[in-house]
Amino acid sequence: MSERVLIAGCGDLGQRVAQLLLARGDEVYALRRHPPALNNSSIHWLCADVARAETLSNLPAGITQLIYLPTPGGREEEAYRSVFVDGLQHMLAALTESPLRRVLFVSSSAVYGEHGDEWVDERTPPAPLGFNGKVLLEAEQWLSTQPVRSVVLRLAGLYGPGRMQLIERLRAGLVHAPRGHWANRIHVDDAASAIAHLVELREPQALYLGVDDTPLPLNELYGSLAALIGAPAVPEGPAPAGLGSKRLSNARLHASGFRVRWPDARAGYAKLLDTQ
Template sequence: MTRRVLLAGCGDLGLRLAHRLLADGAEVWALRRHPPVDERQVSSSTSPARIHWLQGDLTRPDTLSGLPPGITHLAYLPAPGARDPAVYRAVFQEGLPALLAALDDTALSRILFVSSSAVYGEHHGDWVTETTPADPLGFNGRILLDTETWLAAQPISSVSLRLAGLYGPGRLQLIDRLRAGSARAPQHPPHWANRIHIDDAAAAAFHLLGLSQPDAVYIGCDDTPLPLHVLYAHLAEQVGAAAPADGPAPAMVGSKRLSNARLRASGLTLQWPDSRAGYAALLR
């Protein structure tokens, strides 16, 4: 049976997931507040399959009418428009229940919720797995964790993907900061950084949507957590910039080494297991 997939929120990550789904023969609908005017700008020109765009606002239930019937898979991956608790609550804690209330769920067999490793908080460089107790430092992690908990209690198979920091094409702000000499990183003690290439994040989302018996939670990161000052110094060297000076750790993030062992054991192979190689490919 052809999968009928709804992507709720379809930015860069959603588009990369959509293209994988289309290549696999799925029908794909994508919900955005502002769908693209020219669909050819975001879909492969070599494929006859196209994304079906829907206009709607996840924070306004009155705009969610007329969703397609018979959706079999839902990926919830919106990007809040502002780093504000009220916005996060509206998008996640209120938006996901509102979407499910508006959706014909008679054929729905899987919900994927794209969450964040921000749910873990501070671990002073220790290894973190899916069984590590979540203890968010910021409102974003708390709201995402509350949404995960609500979703897990629903009578539909669901999985939460807790992504580390994304990088990839168009996400080179760090490189710009290194070139400008404005990046800083603590050295003593080191602050551990975790990354995942956006194409690997899309591959993980695609993989979990189709996994027959997934666990409730997966960490989405590469194989190689690095001290932040080591990553920054390496990237600075690659672009001919000076190594960054010592500075404070990123606020409300927490130092930890994320393990992707559960995700790899489920059958996913990463294209970019080390962010240094992933960044090198981007810089080429």
């Protein structure tokens, strides 16, 4: 059965999701503050701001699935809160008359803290170190109290087309990496496919981790990429601030029937570099 899906915050990742949903026959509405001037697809664009409830008064009727993945307007706590907490509340209030069956909230692995070499999965208690993880966790917890079925997908670090800043920094010799700190990545196309998969899943669980099959020590990932592009060796340095070390497991997502196309970020980056 086709769905009428609303993607709230439809940037690059959201548009990749939209194309997957359209390909299987869903009707897709996409909301953002500044929709593209030209629409070369079947996406129905909506101009609104989730942080401003009054702009959400004329949403289309009959929305059955909401995918919530807005982008904050800045890296401050207030900006995060306005879209992830206030905006989510505004959106669900605006959809009270719709036959909404499911909300998929795209969160982040930033809700976890410092775990060293330990494996982290959906049963691991969250303990965010930064304001971003704390705000996202607050939004997750609020959503879990609502009467509509909700699914949370906590994504690891995205990479892919248009997300090659790390490569440029490696070329410039601006990167260092500690030993004993784990890196977790997922290709943006795999992230989009995971979202589309969970929207379609008949009996999803409430929480999934979105990450590839191969967590890597940060120095190993950076060293491999530097060698791939002929960049200087990556010197040892302090761990990234506010990001605890953890090895994320995608076992639950795998058990749901999903498989990533790019199980190892080293191969994913190599393919991206081949196509540049």
